Amino acid sequence: MIYLDHAATTPLDPTVLKAMEPYLTEQFGNPSQLYSLGRKARDAVEQARETIAGILNCTPSEIIFTSGGTESCNSAIFGIVTGTMRPHIITTPIEHSSILEPLKKLEKEAYQIDYLNVNEFGEVNLDHLSELIDPTRTAMVSVIYGNNEIGTTQNISSIAQICKEANIPLHTDACQAPGLLNIDVQELGVDAMSLNASKIYGPKGIGLLYLKEGTPFEPQILGGGQENNQRSGTENVAAIVGFAKALELAAQSTHKNKIAGLRDHAIKRLTTEIEGCTLNGHPLKRLAGNINISIDGIEGESILLRLDQKDIYVSTGSACASQSASPSHVLDAIGKTKNEAHSSLRITLGRSTTLEEIDQAIEVVKETVEEIRIII
Amino acid sequence: MIYLDHAATTPLDPTVLKAMEPYLTEQFGNPSQLYSLGRKARDAVEQARETIAGILNCTPSEIIFTSGGTESCNSAIFGIVTGTMRPHIITTPIEHSSILEPLKKLEKEAYQIDYLNVNEFGEVNLDHLSELIDPTRTAMVSVIYGNNEIGTTQNISSIAQICKEANIPLHTDACQAPGLLNIDVQELGVDAMSLNASKIYGPKGIGLLYLKEGTPFEPQILGGGQENNQRSGTENVAAIVGFAKALELAAQSTHKNKIAGLRDHAIKRLTTEIEGCTLNGHPLKRLAGNINISIDGIEGESILLRLDQKDIYVSTGSACASQSASPSHVLDAIGKTKNEAHSSLRITLGRSTTLEEIDQAIEVVKETVEEIRIII
Numbered sequence: 001m002i003y004l005d006h007a008a009t010t011p012l013d014p015t016v017l018k019a020m021e022p023y024l025t026e027q028f029g030n031p032s033q034l035y036s037l038g039r040k041a042r043d044a045v046e047q048a049r050e051t052i053a054g055i056l057n058c059t060p061s062e063i064i065f066t067s068g069g070t071e072s073c074n075s076a077i078f079g080i081v082t083g084t085m086r087p088h089i090i091t092t093p094i095e096h097s098s099i100l101e102p103l104k105k106l107e108k109e110a111y112q113i114d115y116l117n118v119n120e121f122g123e124v125n126l127d128h129l130s131e132l133i134d135p136t137r138t139a140m141v142s143v144i145y146g147n148n149e150i151g152t153t154q155n156i157s158s159i160a161q162i163c164k165e166a167n168i169p170l171h172t173d174a175c176q177a178p179g180l181l182n183i184d185v186q187e188l189g190v191d192a193m194s195l196n197a198s199k200i201y202g203p204k205g206i207g208l209l210y211l212k213e214g215t216p217f218e219p220q221i222l223g224g225g226q227e228n229n230q231r232s233g234t235e236n237v238a239a240i241v242g243f244a245k246a247l248e249l250a251a252q253s254t255h256k257n258k259i260a261g262l263r264d265h266a267i268k269r270l271t272t273e274i275e276g277c278t279l280n281g282h283p284l285k286r287l288a289g290n291i292n293i294s295i296d297g298i299e300g301e302s303i304l305l306r307l308d309q310k311d312i313y314v315s316t317g318s319a320c321a322s323q324s325a326s327p328s329h330v331l332d333a334i335g336k337t338k339n340e341a342h343s344s345l346r347i348t349l350g351r352s353t354t355l356e357e358i359d360q361a362i363e364v365v366k367e368t369v370e371e372i373r374i375i376i
Numbered sequence: 377m378i379y380l381d382h383a384a385t386t387p388l389d390p391t392v393l394k395a396m397e398p399y400l401t402e403q404f405g406n407p408s409q410l411y412s413l414g415r416k417a418r419d420a421v422e423q424a425r426e427t428i429a430g431i432l433n434c435t436p437s438e439i440i441f442t443s444g445g446t447e448s449c450n451s452a453i454f455g456i457v458t459g460t461m462r463p464h465i466i467t468t469p470i471e472h473s474s475i476l477e478p479l480k481k482l483e484k485e486a487y488q489i490d491y492l493n494v495n496e497f498g499e500v501n502l503d504h505l506s507e508l509i510d511p512t513r514t515a516m517v518s519v520i521y522g523n524n525e526i527g528t529t530q531n532i533s534s535i536a537q538i539c540k541e542a543n544i545p546l547h548t549d550a551c552q553a554p555g556l557l558n559i560d561v562q563e564l565g566v567d568a569m570s571l572n573a574s575k576i577y578g579p580k581g582i583g584l585l586y587l588k589e590g591t592p593f594e595p596q597i598l599g600g601g602q603e604n605n606q607r608s609g610t611e612n613v614a615a616i617v618g619f620a621k622a623l624e625l626a627a628q629s630t631h632k633n634k635i636a637g638l639r640d641h642a643i644k645r646l647t648t649e650i651e652g653c654t655l656n657g658h659p660l661k662r663l664a665g666n667i668n669i670s671i672d673g674i675e676g677e678s679i680l681l682r683l684d685q686k687d688i689y690v691s692t693g694s695a696c697a698s699q700s701a702s703p704s705h706v707l708d709a710i711g712k713t714k715n716e717a718h719s720s721l722r723i724t725l726g727r728s729t730t731l732e733e734i735d736q737a738i739e740v741v742k743e744t745v746e747e748i749r750i751i752i
Contacts, residue, residue, distance in 0.1 A: 005411075011402075024393055032384070067444075068610060069610075070598075070609035098598070101598035198610060205581045220596075223472065232474060233443065236580045301410070304410060305411075314411075
């Protein structure tokens, strides 16, 4: 198997699973309980929170564990917007659906949503942000850090600077960032940040929302008052412990440059050896592991299925959108045509990806393109 | 260790963990992806859904996986209330906080919440339900099936009959029910039902909402459109597979009568051998594993801590409320005084509980009571 879809999900690192195991077996206590078995579970959760706070450079109480990236992003939007009680939200047209769908719902409820202009590479226009921001009406700004489809990364600290001057909370969806981009919330200057574990070799079903102290926020899941009253529900202890370990491994990871080197090798081969193959997203400001190409006249799906037959796994769009026939809203936002969008292929590399794997995948892509072009 | 807090959470059954393992290791695919690794993950999710649908006697499409009981209950309330667009909700004062807290929030937004009368045993007054129900204004009724604190079980099918006549959706929080009570949704006649895995020897962080086809519902977590557009977010594949296995084991379990026998033995010993010890909740209509007692003049917590020192784990109230100093809202609702509530102890039995464990725990309770009474 050659797995080249790390932006969709990653395998669980054996070290992470090992860290989780005690909490899947003997340490099964409910962290809310007062007796020692409960306290041990609570200690594990709080230890994980401290580890993560150290990595994000925040205080442990600023971390809210959630069920994943989607819940984190939803909570950031609904929580901060209802917390501020203001009618205007600024975002980008290249956000993940877990930001865009909540905003569509708010739009139906008479909130005003503004979408920042992005250029052909998916870079947010900072002047447009300055224009749109209204210190008296804007509830929040939400900008994706590293785009899950085209890989383009934003200058979050510059965006944060503009937001800070107007005193408007900034949220960033940073699910693709750990191990590849700086996630120090002080250096970034963000007020809220969503992360999840399943994109960084951690378990599925766990995420977090970093929420800077003092940021207006209304909890979205209510009940027993867990997570300092910000998110109720029995803590998913094993997954929380695994998340901390996964984030620790990502923070210590030295694979970024190797991954970026393989990415650049692949981009070069694909765009020079295949006629009509162009890169989507920014040539330089992009996630180390992200390759997104369009190939003239070739359905991305036909390549995906051909690769699948050879046990090579890639994606056509974001994982969450891949069951839908509609072309990527991200490619649309950066001015690509429907044909270009339908002919897109996303290849995302991970820590274990090798040059041999990349070259093997490229050969199959090339063969498929040649075969399809002969038929046409 | 003698674990007698099964209503708070249960250990993971080794068979359940075994079923989960492939999805924590090699089968890590994202179910939304089109290639075979993704399809295998999707197949596992859909197989689990079918298994569960068979147990609940519903169609697979009526099952929405969530992150746990709290999210399920929250989604039932917010989802159905906003789905019906009606201003009136009926519930009981003995619900879990994951029902009561969302309702408190709705009350602040000008919804009208009515609480059904319950008698001294915690049984819901059906006549009161008939009085309160308004076929033109009531959005929904929500009644807990088996109470997590005092163990009292409700006649859900009679409640459902009243709701059905007025054409009002009924939700039941059935998190304590599997393996102990009938959870056939057709026989119960409910429109919505919340379950979670961590109370039935399954993993933490996974639950479900059964939602009868045609029930008005607004999804609460939005994004990639997973769960038939009813709950977005990458599916927690391993946990879903584990949940199905846990529910299967609960459905096949033959431990109910043994557990109820141990419960009755313990209740008899405690209430006859300890002066001033009374049972809270219904003497007959109660969950097989639930013992809830008050002991005159003794703080429940002091017994809990003494038991803890001997590696015996019990609870004073519900797990979610146990970090708060306020006495149980459930004991308050059935007319217990603050002193009675503070002197309450919840002992909840599981499949593996033995007579020896029960008798050992009772001896420590008795000793502690005697010691405290000498000091006083």
